[in-house]
Amino acid sequence: METAVLYELLRMLISVVLVVAFVFINALIMGYLERKISAHIQRRPGLMEVGPHGILQLVIDGLKLIGKQLIVPKDADRTLFRAAPLLSFAPVVLPLIVIPFSPKLQVRDFDVGLIFILAISSLNVLAILMAGWGSNNKYSLFGAMRSVAQNISYEIPMLLSLLAVILMTNTFSMQGIVQAQGKIWFFLVQPVAFLIYIVASFAETNRAPFDLPEAESELTAGYHTEYSGMGFSLFMLAEYANMFVVCSIATVLFLGGWHGIPLPFGAYSGAIWFFIKAYGLMVFMIWVRWTYPRTRFDQLMNFCWKYMIPFALVNLLVTAVLVKL
Amino acid sequence: MILYQYITEALFFAFILLVFFGGLLAVRTRILMHAVLGLAVSLLGVAGLYFYLGSPFLAMMQILIYVGAVCIMIVFGIMVGYTPSQVQREGITGKNTFLAMLSSILVFLLLLVALSRTIWVPSASRIGDFTLPYLGESLLYQYCLAFELISVVLLAAIVGAIVLARGKKGEHF
Numbered sequence: 001m002e003t004a005v006l007y008e009l010l011r012m013l014i015s016v017v018l019v020v021a022f023v024f025i026n027a028l029i030m031g032y033l034e035r036k037i038s039a040h041i042q043r044r045p046g047l048m049e050v051g052p053h054g055i056l057q058l059v060i061d062g063l064k065l066i067g068k069q070l071i072v073p074k075d076a077d078r079t080l081f082r083a084a085p086l087l088s089f090a091p092v093v094l095p096l097i098v099i100p101f102s103p104k105l106q107v108r109d110f111d112v113g114l115i116f117i118l119a120i121s122s123l124n125v126l127a128i129l130m131a132g133w134g135s136n137n138k139y140s141l142f143g144a145m146r147s148v149a150q151n152i153s154y155e156i157p158m159l160l161s162l163l164a165v166i167l168m169t170n171t172f173s174m175q176g177i178v179q180a181q182g183k184i185w186f187f188l189v190q191p192v193a194f195l196i197y198i199v200a201s202f203a204e205t206n207r208a209p210f211d212l213p214e215a216e217s218e219l220t221a222g223y224h225t226e227y228s229g230m231g232f233s234l235f236m237l238a239e240y241a242n243m244f245v246v247c248s249i250a251t252v253l254f255l256g257g258w259h260g261i262p263l264p265f266g267a268y269s270g271a272i273w274f275f276i277k278a279y280g281l282m283v284f285m286i287w288v289r290w291t292y293p294r295t296r297f298d299q300l301m302n303f304c305w306k307y308m309i310p311f312a313l314v315n316l317l318v319t320a321v322l323v324k325l
Numbered sequence: 326m327i328l329y330q331y332i333t334e335a336l337f338f339a340f341i342l343l344v345f346f347g348g349l350l351a352v353r354t355r356i357l358m359h360a361v362l363g364l365a366v367s368l369l370g371v372a373g374l375y376f377y378l379g380s381p382f383l384a385m386m387q388i389l390i391y392v393g394a395v396c397i398m399i400v401f402g403i404m405v406g407y408t409p410s411q412v413q414r415e416g417i418t419g420k421n422t423f424l425a426m427l428s429s430i431l432v433f434l435l436l437l438v439a440l441s442r443t444i445w446v447p448s449a450s451r452i453g454d455f456t457l458p459y460l461g462e463s464l465l466y467q468y469c470l471a472f473e474l475i476s477v478v479l480l481a482a483i484v485g486a487i488v489l490a491r492g493k494k495g496e497h498f
Contacts, residue, residue, distance in 0.1 A: 122393025
């Protein structure tokens, strides 16, 4: 018994270290991809200086951010200002615990895995509010207000679209949801829910075309205007990790998780399929960001409340009836 | 076995401390924003206690609803009211001490009544754990009326919010 507990503790420690390391590596990859893809979409070479095709640029950027001074504005609320980046970082690390990368590669399979992710990621909004209010800056405040309004609104169609899938699988366990898709992936059965989820996830991650909280041209950078050095980079890490979490949920619920044609990597092929799907979705998000202009705020809200929520509700109703038949 | 017990005990007291100090921060601080965040910490501690008692679903719902929605709504309300520099200058505190006292005493008495009336069942002899199917069934069978009444309250709140937000006749946007 004692050794079992020790083994479990060791396993938890190792997995937490791996998860945090993954968040950093993910930010490196995504930062590079985003800058490179945006450059190619705009017909310019992008990063070229550091390393072949600028591949080491993000490492240098990371060192620069670590070395920078942390400045707290004079009239800011010191405690909130300092706590906000930390609070925004924690909730995006935790969901990675329940994501099933392959049949075995998962830190912990909760009964309520999906709810766990949704509950924890709602804390992110609190961090944005703290940052926005604590900075004592008009732009930050506006950014935070927009962020909260859009996050809370788009959470509703997102949850409703996920619920439609849950009705079909009868389980909240992430591993269970993947296993239920052995025959057919749910984006074929639930195309409306998939579409609604993808659109809502753009709003949830504050990505273009719904990036109003950090609109550079009007709000400078929204809620993290006043942050420097690691304060800023924690927000960035959180944003990219949040993108990964959102795309993994889409992968798990709609794209069949680790299912796929067997690859010649033995037990690793499940994890490889998972990463291919998740990163494919993330590249899609980058693609959309550099293709479409930003929406106006009233358009954003109207679209959510007048189109997405009714569609999601009807979809849920139809699914419930069909499941019961 | 000993190590396992130590860890669970430590977790229990950590959650208790979270609840206690969060609550203390919520009532003692002079800055309204800090008070709400203290409340959020306290509610997170309560979620931890649910988790400790073996009901992860309730814990998740506690975080999702109380921390993720209620606290954010309160913060949102405060945020548009004051800036940090304003708070430092003026020190906004409660003015209705009597009403605050009255309501807290009433809530305390209510909790006391509830505590004294409950029959505490040791966890070993409890029949069903508070799992998801159990909760769902009891909400839709045993406590169906209460459940529906709460939804009516929510509906009234939503309608009220819409009526308030509409403003006067003729205003359009």
